[in-house]
Amino acid sequence: MTRAEGVITRAPASPSRTVQRVTIRFADKRTTLGRRVVESVGNHMTLDRDHPESIPTLFAGLSDAITTQTPKDRPTRLGLTVIDYKEVSGILTKPKGFMAGYDFTINPYSGCAFGCSYCYAAAFARDEESSSNWGQWVTVKENALDLLRRLRRNLSGKSIYISSVTDPYQPIERTLELTRDILRELVHHKPRLVIQTRSPLVARDIDLLQQFEVVQVNMTVTTDDEGVRRAFEPGCPSNQQRLDGIALVAAAGIQACITMTPLLPVIDAEAFADTLLATGVRRFIVQPFHPKKGQYSAGTKDTAIPLIRRFQWTHSQYQAVRSVLSEKLPQLGEGNTGFALA
Numbered sequence: 481m482t483r484a485e486g487v488i489t490r491a492p493a494s495p496s497r498t499v500q501r502v503t504i505r506f507a508d509k510r511t512t513l514g515r516r517v518v519e520s521v522g523n524h525m526t527l528d529r530d531h532p533e534s535i536p537t538l539f540a541g542l543s544d545a546i547t548t549q550t551p552k553d554r555p556t557r558l559g560l561t562v563i564d565y566k567e568v569s570g571i572l573t574k575p576k577g578f579m580a581g582y583d584f585t586i587n588p589y590s591g592c593a594f595g596c597s598y599c600y601a602a603a604f605a606r607d608e609e610s611s612s613n614w615g616q617w618v619t620v621k622e623n624a625l626d627l628l629r630r631l632r633r634n635l636s637g638k639s640i641y642i643s644s645v646t647d648p649y650q651p652i653e654r655t656l657e658l659t660r661d662i663l664r665e666l667v668h669h670k671p672r673l674v675i676q677t678r679s680p681l682v683a684r685d686i687d688l689l690q691q692f693e694v695v696q697v698n699m700t701v702t703t704d705d706e707g708v709r710r711a712f713e714p715g716c717p718s719n720q721q722r723l724d725g726i727a728l729v730a731a732a733g734i735q736a737c738i739t740m741t742p743l744l745p746v747i748d749a750e751a752f753a754d755t756l757l758a759t760g761v762r763r764f765i766v767q768p769f770h771p772k773k774g775q776y777s778a779g780t781k782d783t784a785i786p787l788i789r790r791f792q793w794t795h796s797q798y799q800a801v802r803s804v805l806s807e808k809l810p811q812l813g814e815g816n817t818g819f820a821l822a
Contacts, residue, residue: 553655561593561616563652567623572633575644578816582674583638588658589646590619594678594715598742598769598784615715618652625658628665635669639821642675649679663688674698674821676739678716680725686732696735696821698765699726703744704752711787712744727759737763739819740805742770745791749804756809764809765818768798 555563572584579585590606592599595615642648648659663685666673672694675682682697689695701722703709709719717725730736738761746752756764769788806812813819 555652555655558593558618558651558655561618561651563618563620565620565622566590568621568627571621571624571627572631572640573644575641578819579641579644581639581816581820582641583671584635585641585644586624586648586662587643587646588621588624588648588662589643589650589652590621591615591617592646593618593650593652594647594713596713596716597787598712600770618646618650620652620656620658625661625665628662631669635666635671637670637672639672640666640674642673644676647677647679648675649677649681653679654681660685660688667691672821674819676700678713678722680717680721680728683725683728686729686734689729689734690732694821696737696763697726697729698737698739698819699723699729699761700739700741701726701756702740702742703746704755705745705747708745708747708791711791712784723755723759726761730760735763736761737765739765739767741765741767743768743798743801745793745797746801749801750808752801753805753808763811763813764805765813766802766805767815767818768795769793 554565557563571586571588573587575582575585591614593615599614642659642662653659667688670693673689673692674696675689676698678700682699689697699722701719702713703719706719709716726736726738736759738756738759743766769784802814
């Protein structure tokens with residue numbers, strides 16, 4: 481039985497920035513945590529496989545145990561998702577449309593196992609079949625790290641968005657750690673970085689994120705109701721897991737943002753706002769569903785339309801919830817202007 485220790489230490493405060501550095505020390509091999517790394521930012525925590533009650537529940541549902549992986553693991557299937565591996569010609573993309581305000585995007589994967597019903601990224605799939613089967617396949621860009629290592633371009637001060645048409649912390653990332661390797665390489669380039677995800681797995685990489693001078697982690701939380709979440713996002717981590725994950729990021733001194741994009745039906749807007757604030761996050765973005773307007777515009781995937789009708793979620797209801805959120809949340813942006821890196 482393996483044993484892993486999670487140790488949290490706070491780095492000395494500097495005049496410009498207060499940092500709470502999170503370090504996870506393992507007693508044996510390279511280990512991936514399948515459950516919550518730490519429940520709160522404290523002084524010490526031991527995670528023991530022999531005593532499951534000592535393991536908090538941040539990653540519960542993503543895995544049933546702490547599992548030991550090796551760098552050679554290359555799964556070809558993860559649940560119902562087919563995984564394949566491909567070399568690509570480039571990893572830095574000059575964005576257009578919604579992301580045009582950034583210098584580059586990086587997508588370590590093509591496709592996304594989360595497969596949200598409304599995801600606009602399905603429109604960028606390689607063919608109609610891949611678009612229809614969105615959520616059932618993922619392509620790993622296996623030479624992404626090598627491309628970054630060979631890069632001759634100066635990325636210092638450049639704004640990079642990870643990721644625009646995939647989730648960099650989808651389930652396969654737990655095994656491959658491709659996003660983590662990319663972050664480790666990018667540290668030396670000193671870009672201005674935004675991470676976009678709906679997975680608490682991002683908390684695993686706090687140690688690397690703290691090394692960037694300018695970085696923001698965006699966590700997508702779209703509703704206050706698990707029934708709504710399961711209808712629109714059945715393959716995703718729960719709302720509470722995401723809230724716990726971004727709370728841990730914020731507590732580590734990393735700029736954090738909660739993105740309600742798109743905002744799904746909300747049961748209690750006042751209580752939802754209070755729950756969001758309880759994470760310690762102070763930046764928020766909200767956005768309604770959008771019809772398709774063109775190749776480079778975010779558009780609601782067709783499979784979400786019946787769900788929108790089922791829940792009778794109208795634009796006026798969106799506006800009513802947004803009004804409550806704007807009164808209670810300290811910094812609420814909307815649409816693409818909200819996604820601008822501060």
